[in-house]
Amino acid sequence: MAKIDESFVKVRNLKKYFQTGTAIPFLKSPPAVKAVENVSFDVFKGETLGVVGESGCGKSTVARLLIQLIKPDAGEIIIDGLAVEKRGGISTRDLRHRMQMVFQDSYATLNPRMPIEESIAFGPISNGKKPSEAMLKSKHVMDQVGLDPNIYLHRYPHELSGGQRQRVNIARALAMGPEVIILDEAVSALDKSVEAQVLNLLTDLKSDLKLTYIFISHDLNVVKYISDKVMVMYLGEVVEYGTVEEVYNTPKHPYTEALLASQPSMDPSRKLDTVPITGDPPNPINPPSGCKFHTRCPKVTDMCRTVNPNLQSTNVGNHLSACHLA
Amino acid sequence: MSANINKPRTYWQSVRSRLRRDPVTLSCAGIIIGIVLLSIFAPLIAPANPYDANMLNRLAPIGSPGYPLGADELGRDMLSRLIYGGRISLIMGLLPVFLALLIGASCGIIAGYVGGRTNMLIMRTMDIFYAFPSVMLAIAISGAIGAGIENGLLSLTLVFIPPITRVSESITVQIKSLDFIDAARATGASNSRIILSHIIVNALGPIFIYCTSLVSVSIIIASGLSFLGLGVSPPEADWGLMLSTLRQSIYVNPWVCALPGVMIFTTSLCFNLMSDGLRSAMDVKM
Amino acid sequence: MFVYFIKRLLYALPIAVGVTVFVFSLVYLGGDPLDAVLPDDATAADVQEIKEIYGFDKPLPVQYITWLGRAITGDFGTSIGTGQPVADEISRAIVNTLILAICSALTGFPFAVFLGTLAGYYHGQRADKIVSGFAITGVSVPHYWLAIVLVIVFSVELNILPSLGMGPGGSEDWTLDWAHAKHLILPVIGGSIISMGIIARSMRAAVAEILNQEFVRALRSKGLSESRIAYHVMKNALPSILGVVGLEIGSLMGGSILIETIFSWPGAGFLLNEAIFRRDLPVLQGTILVLAMFFVILNLIVDISQTFVDKRIIRT
Numbered sequence: 001m002a003k004i005d006e007s008f009v010k011v012r013n014l015k016k017y018f019q020t021g022t023a024i025p026f027l028k029s030p031p032a033v034k035a036v037e038n039v040s041f042d043v044f045k046g047e048t049l050g051v052v053g054e055s056g057c058g059k060s061t062v063a064r065l066l067i068q069l070i071k072p073d074a075g076e077i078i079i080d081g082l083a084v085e086k087r088g089g090i091s092t093r094d095l096r097h098r099m100q101m102v103f104q105d106s107y108a109t110l111n112p113r114m115p116i117e118e119s120i121a122f123g124p125i126s127n128g129k130k131p132s133e134a135m136l137k138s139k140h141v142m143d144q145v146g147l148d149p150n151i152y153l154h155r156y157p158h159e160l161s162g163g164q165r166q167r168v169n170i171a172r173a174l175a176m177g178p179e180v181i182i183l184d185e186a187v188s189a190l191d192k193s194v195e196a197q198v199l200n201l202l203t204d205l206k207s208d209l210k211l212t213y214i215f216i217s218h219d220l221n222v223v224k225y226i227s228d229k230v231m232v233m234y235l236g237e238v239v240e241y242g243t244v245e246e247v248y249n250t251p252k253h254p255y256t257e258a259l260l261a262s263q264p265s266m267d268p269s270r271k272l273d274t275v276p277i278t279g280d281p282p283n284p285i286n287p288p289s290g291c292k293f294h295t296r297c298p299k300v301t302d303m304c305r306t307v308n309p310n311l312q313s314t315n316v317g318n319h320l321s322a323c324h325l326a
Numbered sequence: 327m328s329a330n331i332n333k334p335r336t337y338w339q340s341v342r343s344r345l346r347r348d349p350v351t352l353s354c355a356g357i358i359i360g361i362v363l364l365s366i367f368a369p370l371i372a373p374a375n376p377y378d379a380n381m382l383n384r385l386a387p388i389g390s391p392g393y394p395l396g397a398d399e400l401g402r403d404m405l406s407r408l409i410y411g412g413r414i415s416l417i418m419g420l421l422p423v424f425l426a427l428l429i430g431a432s433c434g435i436i437a438g439y440v441g442g443r444t445n446m447l448i449m450r451t452m453d454i455f456y457a458f459p460s461v462m463l464a465i466a467i468s469g470a471i472g473a474g475i476e477n478g479l480l481s482l483t484l485v486f487i488p489p490i491t492r493v494s495e496s497i498t499v500q501i502k503s504l505d506f507i508d509a510a511r512a513t514g515a516s517n518s519r520i521i522l523s524h525i526i527v528n529a530l531g532p533i534f535i536y537c538t539s540l541v542s543v544s545i546i547i548a549s550g551l552s553f554l555g556l557g558v559s560p561p562e563a564d565w566g567l568m569l570s571t572l573r574q575s576i577y578v579n580p581w582v583c584a585l586p587g588v589m590i591f592t593t594s595l596c597f598n599l600m601s602d603g604l605r606s607a608m609d610v611k612m
Numbered sequence: 613m614f615v616y617f618i619k620r621l622l623y624a625l626p627i628a629v630g631v632t633v634f635v636f637s638l639v640y641l642g643g644d645p646l647d648a649v650l651p652d653d654a655t656a657a658d659v660q661e662i663k664e665i666y667g668f669d670k671p672l673p674v675q676y677i678t679w680l681g682r683a684i685t686g687d688f689g690t691s692i693g694t695g696q697p698v699a700d701e702i703s704r705a706i707v708n709t710l711i712l713a714i715c716s717a718l719t720g721f722p723f724a725v726f727l728g729t730l731a732g733y734y735h736g737q738r739a740d741k742i743v744s745g746f747a748i749t750g751v752s753v754p755h756y757w758l759a760i761v762l763v764i765v766f767s768v769e770l771n772i773l774p775s776l777g778m779g780p781g782g783s784e785d786w787t788l789d790w791a792h793a794k795h796l797i798l799p800v801i802g803g804s805i806i807s808m809g810i811i812a813r814s815m816r817a818a819v820a821e822i823l824n825q826e827f828v829r830a831l832r833s834k835g836l837s838e839s840r841i842a843y844h845v846m847k848n849a850l851p852s853i854l855g856v857v858g859l860e861i862g863s864l865m866g867g868s869i870l871i872e873t874i875f876s877w878p879g880a881g882f883l884l885n886e887a888i889f890r891r892d893l894p895v896l897q898g899t900i901l902v903l904a905m906f907f908v909i910l911n912l913i914v915d916i917s918q919t920f921v922d923k924r925i926i927r928t
Contacts, residue, residue: 067512096514108505113527119506122523123513169509176513454630457907459859459866466900469888470641546754550870553756554885569757573874580764587757595752602748 006081007042008212009066009099009180014039014075016061020285031285035061037236039075040311043180043229048206048213050227050244052220052259054281058236059216063184066214067101068092079180097127100173104185106165110157116142117153120172127176134175141171144208145201163194167201174205182214187222199226220263224248232256235284235292238311242319252314252321254297291324299325344607351603354596361593365412372406376563385579396582398568399575400561404582408589410563414475415590418557418564419545422482427537430487434494435529439502439521449495452488460485464547468556478557482544493536497529531608538601542594549590565590617916624912631904632683636676638900639893679897688898693890698898701883706902708778709872709879713864715796716804721857724808728815729846735820743812750809756870759802763874766798773798776876795875803871807860814856818849851918858914862907 017032036058043049051059064070066077068084076083079098083089090098103109110119120141121134129137139149145167157165166186173181183202187195203226206213217223223230223244230247232240232255240253251257281296282288288295294304303324311322345351364371373394380401388396388404395404437448455463467481501507502525510520549566551557558564560571565586572583663669670678682689688698731743767775774795822828822845831841869881876882880899887895 064508069508069511093514096512101509101512103505103509105505109509111506111510111524111528114524122510122515126513126515126519172509172513450626451630453627454634457627457631457911458904459863459907461863461869462866462900462903465869465884465888466635466638467641469884469896470638542752549754550756553870554873554888556888569760573760576760576764577768580768584757584761584764587754587760590754590757591752594754595749598748598752 008045008080009043009214010076010078011042011062011066012040012076012078014062014065014077015073016065016070017073033284034236034287035284036065036072039233039236039238041231041238041241043212043214045179045212046206046210047228048215048226050223050230051214051216051233052218052223052230053233054218054259056235056281056284057233059233060184061236062233063101063182063214063216066182067099068095093127096178097176098178099180099182100176100178101182101184102166102169102173102186104188106162106169106189107157109169110165112157115154115156116160116168119157120168120175123172123176137175138171141174142168144174144205145171147171161194162190163198166190166194166198170198170201170205174209178211180212180214182216184216185218186215188217188219195222202226220248220259232259235282235287237292237322238320239293239322240320241311242317246317246319250319252319253293253323254299254325255293256321258298291322301325341607345603348603348607351600351607354599354603357596358593358600361412361589362416364409365416368406368410368413372403372409374403374406376402376407376410377561378402385575385582387579388581395585396579398572398582404585407563407568408565408585411565411568411586411589412593414558414562414564415545415549415566416593418475418478418482418548418552419541419593422479422548423486423537423540423544425479425483426486426490426540427533429483430490431494431530431533433487434491434496434533435498435521435525437491438495438498439517439525441499445495448491452491455484456488456492460489460543461547461550464551465554465556468551473556473559475558478548478551481551482548485547486540486544489540490533490537494529494533497532498525501525501528535601535605535608538597538604541601542597545590545594545597616919620912620915624908628905628908631908632680632901633676635897635901635904636679639897683898683901688901689894691895692892693886693895698894701895702880702898702902705878705880705883705899706906708877709865709868709881711778712796712799712803712868712871712877712879713861716800716807716864717857717861719800720804720808721811721860724811725815725853725857728812729819729842729849731812731816732819732823735816735823740816744816747809747812747816750805751813752809753805755802755806755867756874758805759798759871759874762798762802778877799871799875799877802874803864803868806867807863811853811856811860814852815849818852819845822848847921851922854914854918854921858910862910865906866903 014036015038016036017034019032020030039058039062041049051062053059061070065072076086078084079090079095084095085092110116114122117135117138120138121131124134124137125131138153142149142152147164147167152160152164152168157168160168169186170181186202187198190198199222202213205211213226215223215226227244229242230244231238232247232253234255240247240251240256242252247256248260251260282292288305290306290308291297291300291304292308294300297304301324307324309322309324311320313319314321374392378401380397383390383393383397383401384399386393386397386401388394390396393403393405395408398404398407433448433452437445458466464481464485467484468477471477471481507520507524510524515523548557549564549569552564552566553570555570558567560567568586569583569590572586576583660669686699688702690696691698691701694701727743728747731740731747734740763775766773775798776795778792778795828841828845831844836844865880867881868877868879869884871877872879872882873885880903883895884899886892887899
């Protein structure tokens with residue numbers, strides 16, 4: 001049983017490289033995309049961890065590694081004190097009863113040939129529930145997400161709007177009875193008004209069902225609204241971690257500063273006083289030496305070019321930053 | 327909010343209504359059903375015994391009394407032989423494709439879903455046979471194992487397994503990359519359940535349509551095998567065999583000799599047109 | 613790029629080996645090959661002697677290696693029927709089939725490509741419907757029957773084209789003049805009709821899909837002339853054209869047996885036909901092996917040229 005001050009989900013030194021071609025003996029190995037490099041973080045029970053970063057920073061890969069859709073090359077994932085896929089820990093199968101995921105593309109994640117009812121019931125049935133029980137559960141979770149089961153259960157995905165489909169996806173995740181839900185850009189593709197409704201739904205569900213969320217998004221405002229803690233990623237690494245107030249008000253990493261500064265603002269008096277990010281993101285196949293951000297960092301020093309800084313404490317509570325100058 | 331009070335249109339209902347508005351496909355289906363019925367009820371419909379030879383009437387022209395479509399080189403009634411011929415020709419066309427579909431689709435879907443070494447093993451083995459053009463492979467296998475209907479069926483089935491496997495694998499790989507498969511995997515379902523519930527449902531449509539386009543090839547190659555003497559043997563009535571035996575007589579009565587080919591052509595054309603029609607009705611891009 | 617070429621070569625190698633194993637085992641599929649070579653009144657001593665001559669007394673893998681080794685050096689054995697070295701017969705026959713195939717490809721395929729492109733451009737309109745009608749007819753017609761019909765029309769009824777053989781002087785003395793070309797016309801039409809239909813349909817689908825893509829609209833709005841746009845469309849369609857054309861050339865070579873039988877054209881298919889009926893195993897094996905290797909190499913060439921044309925296709 002996990003101690004009260006121990007995190008519910010603990011990730012240590014997660015690594016994933018993707019091969020770009022097949023290896024031929026005697027020839028140089030094909031280059032690898034270093035998607036996730038040495039990622040560690042904690043998520044406490046009942047809190048929402050936001051994960052932000054630009055496209056290609058590895059946030060979706062981390063999500064898929066957590067739920068074991070992709071197998072990590074190295075590192076540990078521990079949930080409620082149990083290590084995933086390690087002896088004495090928890091199997092992937094059981095993991096998925098405790099952790100579920102809602103994906104970004106609400107249409108593509110539903111089988112176009114299956115009615116909603118079956119899509120939701122698929123998980124429970126595959127895990128041994130009787131079809132009648134699973135159908136009952138489908139009705140129940142549809143109620144929880146605010147869709148009338150009598151109208152929607154027999155519909156097909158193409159007959160629902162984007163917002164409705166995303167509710168279905170949330171219902172599908174709930175049907176497995178998880179304690180942790182990973183939301184991978186779950187609201188990014190929705191219209192703003194619909195997005196607000198779904199975010200409210202998520203907030204209500206969290207308090208009603210005592211859920212823990214990992215909320216991945218590139219939209220800083222949404223993350224600020226829904227998260228308790230936030231983690232910033234760049235090129236496969238975590239560069240900053242802390243509470244939302246700490247990171248948004250007093251960012252300690254130049255990348256976070258630049259991200260926040262480049263947010264368009266409605267306030268005409270707010271002028272940019274930090275240099276926004278210059279240049280293009282480097283190639284994850286051949287990342288820069290030392291600190292991976294050094295090629296675009298306005299505060300770069302010689303040490304930054306050679307030594308990769310670790311994620312370390314910044315003397316403010318649990319606010320961590322991977323910068324030599326923090 | 328969509329206020330659809332009526333029961334929603336399922337995918338198959340929309341396919342059916344699209345087909346209903348397609349006269350070409352419907353007529354072809356009608357013609358094929360007609361040919362099938364003729365073949366099944368041949369003993370009741372054919373005017374004469376297809377094996378009855380009468381040398382006095384050999385190569386009687388079309389429209390001769392008692393021989394509405396003429397007589398072949400042994401004096402047998404062409405009309406009856408054409409009707410009876412449909413039996414073997416249709417079986418040689420349809421059965422191999424059906425069997426190859428069962429075997430090839432299973433191999434291809436498994437190879438596509440599981441990936442890795444299994445995929446390599448299955449696909450590389452199929453590649454060996456895929457290196458041969460179909461006609462040649464059929465002839466090589468038939469030439470090796472000998473003539474006869476069963477051998478012909480075996481040979482054709484083997485010929486069609488590799489392309490069906492290839493198409494099934496490619497379709498499965500495409501479906502597998504779709505997000506709803508990831509979502510299904512994330513619920514912890516076993517691979518076999520995912521294949522059965524999600525993959526097959528989505529893959530079978532395109533695979534089936536591909537197979538309908540193979541039927542005409544099968545009929546043509548099967549008749550070709552009989553034409554070369556590698557399929558059915560005399561005195562059976564089979565369109566390909568009839569073409570072959572009548573060929574010597576084209577200088578005597580050319581049009582009677584061309585008749586069996588008309589049947590092969592018609593059947594083949596109808597299957598192809600139906601296949602195209604099905605493809606647009608099911609809105610499949612391949 | 614060169615590395616990729618090597619990779620594809622290495623990849624084709626096991627397939628080639630697999631093909632040779634298959635061709636080798638063909639002979640055993642039809643029962644004991646011994647029966648084909650034995651005279652009816654063979655005594656036990658004769659049987660043993662023949663076994664030794666042909667090497668049937670050795671274990672299968674050894675027989676395979678010996679056969680393969682000889683084949684690589686060009687020794688395909690001796691024909692049971694004619695007593696001639698198989699290699700000679702095959703090389704003559706293959707050349708004749710190549711003549712037919714190349715003439716079919718050169719005349720028919722560009723035409724089919726053009727028609728298919730036309731249909732793709734006028735997708736849904738009259739031109740498309742006409743071309744598609746012809747194409748689907750071509751694909752559905754049993755080409756050997758069409759050949760017979762052509763013979764009926766042009767040789768029997770009209771008597772303007774010959775129905776047999778390669779022309780005066782046969783295959784030894786072949787040149788491209790009208791006397792010989794006359795003999796080519798009907799076989800070429802019969803042999804290439806199905807391939808032309810397939811190519812036209814593929815081109816139509818490819819061109820229609822490309823024209824639907826965003827970049828074509830972008831090019832038009834930039835003010836590019838239609839012919840320049842057509843050039844871009846063709847460039848994009850090139851990989852799939854190469855694929856289909858390659859496949860169909862292979863089909864021409866491999867499917868030639870039916871057409872050659874009808875026209876008594878002394879090509880590889882004709883040879884194969886005779887070998888099957890005479891149970892002339894060395895010729896059978898040799899011809900199939902040579903044709904099969906031809907296809908493997910053809911596939912490799914198509915594969916590489918596709919990647920050459922469109923770097924995105926690089927397969928792992």
